[in-house]
Amino acid sequence: MTKQHTIGELINLSAGYLEGKGCSSARLDAELLLGHVLGLDRLDLYLNFDKPLSGKEVEEYRQFIGRRGRRIPVAYLTGEREFYSLPIKVDKNVLIPRPETEFVVDKVLELVEPDKPTKVLDLGTGSGAIALALACQDPYFKITAVDISPEALQVAEANAKRLGVDHQVDFLQSDLFSKVTGTYSVICSNPPYIKREEMQQLSPEVGVEPALALDGGPDGLGFYRRILDQ
Template structure:
């Protein structure tokens, strides 16, 4: 008996092999994983089913879309931007060109808040410069007794934060407001927690930033004047006014800014127990202080 001829179309395993080679040549990190995730995205499958269905034949429309998305990744466009989502604290958050892509190191802000503040006690927090809303939405989901305000100056980014709050079922405990974190409309002594991942990269550091970050992420969410400290100083000033006595301030900052941020907090004269925590890479990443 003659063996059955193989289908003429491209199989999923063929796409994965060719895309992996293409992305490897382009210098993309984890090229095989990228190829699998792009396939999962286009085919509406999870990664495991893509592996299990390696012999699946791809129709021309799917191949055209996969080729287009692979080409985008090969030019350096971040995978999260192509997929339109990024995992943060084990949840998928929508991202767009108006928002930063959530980073694993930012989870340190959330972890620190959850560790230091009472879980069952109702409290009110503000997230200054909320972007996609990943910090504030996660706090609301992890602590059902907490309520929060997400402040974001970019209208398109604010819409993404609102969408994430709705789709993750946190909208009923969050308010979203378009506002500049440097002029945040927060009442005096109104917050138990103020958290912020503001712009903190100095303009002189632009050549040191990864090319795909500079090319594809919003510069207004990355760069800050005064050696990268202008927005951090504004957040400190907002916290000095808006936090209740005993309230907690959490700031993400650059790996080399810990000393400067501690100096800003000392100069404000209303904070005590200032400390800086390190991320998983051992870099100073999050500074906390309590209002005295």
């Protein structure tokens, strides 16, 4: 009779495997991926630590762990990353939202008078994380979200519809300001900022993300200059 692995056993085995592959958050990754397969959050995993899993569940999980061992980011495997307490869908066409980028949302909210019609321009929107977080925080925001990548804009538009704020956000394919018209109360952006010579030194996970969203030119400040010059 084939042995049935429990949730706890699989987490422990997978965490050890991922640690050996160089994953810095091996146990967390193992938990998140198993939770994704089973439709459980991390607390529920531990409440069901001794529950045996079916062969189908184990095989699906093994596939995810194998891909994570090849250093594919967890967010690309699950197709989602939390940003400003919102579930943001992501794929290989967009940068995975970082927690530190929430600072941009905080700063815009500090600068703008609440509950007052406000036009916001988000340059390089990617997954739409910043624009959509702002829209969810204040229904009076009217946001234009710009990106040069049509694939990224498809992801952002899908996120807007999923979060129910697509009526607040217009999406525009544009190289920064090139196709932008009108005036805005706030312009925000999280542009590429990594020096080109450092691109080859990035972790394998970051190296999987689109170079278009990372490469900031020779000194990492190329996009900042372009934005300020315009």
